[in-house]
Amino acid sequence: MLAAYSIGLLTSCASEIRRAVRKGRLHESNECLIIKLMFEYPVYMDTDVLESLSDTRRLAIVDLLADGERCLCDVSSALGISNALASHHLKRLRESGIVVAERRGVWLHCRLAPDALDTLASALSTLASRARESDRSAPRCCVPPSEDGAS
Numbered sequence: 001m002l003a004a005y006s007i008g009l010l011t012s013c014a015s016e017i018r019r020a021v022r023k024g025r026l027h028e029s030n031e032c033l034i035i036k037l038m039f040e041y042p043v044y045m046d047t048d049v050l051e052s053l054s055d056t057r058r059l060a061i062v063d064l065l066a067d068g069e070r071c072l073c074d075v076s077s078a079l080g081i082s083n084a085l086a087s088h089h090l091k092r093l094r095e096s097g098i099v100v101a102e103r104r105g106v107w108l109h110c111r112l113a114p115d116a117l118d119t120l121a122s123a124l125s126t127l128a129s130r131a132r133e134s135d136r137s138a139p140r141c142c143v144p145p146s147e148d149g150a151s
Contacts, residue, residue, distance in 0.1 A: 048096040049120050057081065058089050062098060062112065069111040 052058055057079060064070060064078055076086035090110055093099035097116045102109050 049098060049116060052092055052096040052098055053120075055089070055092075057085075058093055061086070061089055061093060062117075065099065065110060065112045069109055072108040072110070075110065 053062065060079055061075055064075060070078075072083060072086055072090065075090065076083045079086065087108070090099060090101060090108070094101050094110075097113055099110050100113050
């Protein structure tokens, strides 16, 4: 269901971009680039995931949960923070899809969602591969004139 919603949203965005080109608010080459970025490139990185991992405490929680499921009190004691602060960070990680939580009585048990991390790792790997290829094959811009004065 979420994938169908995402495809619908992207299709709607592409339609808006085409409409902006027709009305002259966006140049056609920009439209092509944006649509290519949206549909043709295999890289998909959720900015929520990246934003969640940019906090050192949340990154420490992810590292802790990589070893297995933990309850909230284990997370807070391992990091030396209050239960309230650990709960706040876990909520942010849950919202971004990195962590899955399950309430068992009064305890909140959390574990990593490996698929979210696999998606991020794959996207970063694809970017690294493209960067390596572009380093080898891309023409250099702004090349200084040759030594003999010829351009």
